[in-house]
Amino acid sequence: MFHSIASHFEAKMVELGLPPHSPCVVTLDAWSVHRGQEFRDWVSAMFPWIFLIYIPAGCTGLFQPCDVGIQRILKLVIKWAAHADIVNETLAMLDRGITPELIVLDKRVATMRDRSVRWVVEAHKALSNKDLVKKVRRAHNGYFNILI
The missing domain is CATH 1.10.287 (Helix Hairpins)
Known part of the structure; x- marks a missing residue:
């Protein structure tokens, strides 16, 4: 799933004429699987140009x-x-x-x-x-x- 997000970002960078691997932000619910060290390390290693931002519990309606x-x-x-x-x-x-x-x-x-x-x-x-x-x-x- 995350590869699809990265591919989408990469296509948008080309479409907008941005440099490859321009910084991007992914907003995630604060689920334990998203906050886990293993997941964060994997995203950082695979896609160092993608930054994770977490929606605090109870704030989903503000951001989504x-x-x-x-x-x-x-x-x-x-x-x-x-x-x-x-x-x-x-x-x-x-x-x-x-x-x-x-x-x-x-x-x-x-x-x-x-x-x-x-x-x-x-x-x-x-x-x-x-x-x-x-x-x-x-x-x-x-x-x-x-x-x-």
Whole structure:
């Protein structure tokens, strides 16, 4: 994934007529995998011209308006659709007389693959609301008006 980011930066440098390996910044959530010494050392060794900046916990909305706008809704709708599948599967087993302590949900890859199509379709329907997209496009975080 990071190679893709570096390739994007390199293409932009050519497009903008900048010197190769001009300094670039990658903004990351402060997840433990991103903050780990091994990852930071790897980025520094592979891409010394890329600088990592971390978004402090609780500040994602200030720096990534899509994460609290469109992506938040996407994640919520997928979560609701997945939860509905779990509830329906559980109720079907209870209706067949399976006792609660013996219920085992189907977590096979094939089942998740088939169900995930509906989850994404539901999310697409939710995000097809033009008024919602307009609201997210103009994010105001208290410091900047960000047009995305």
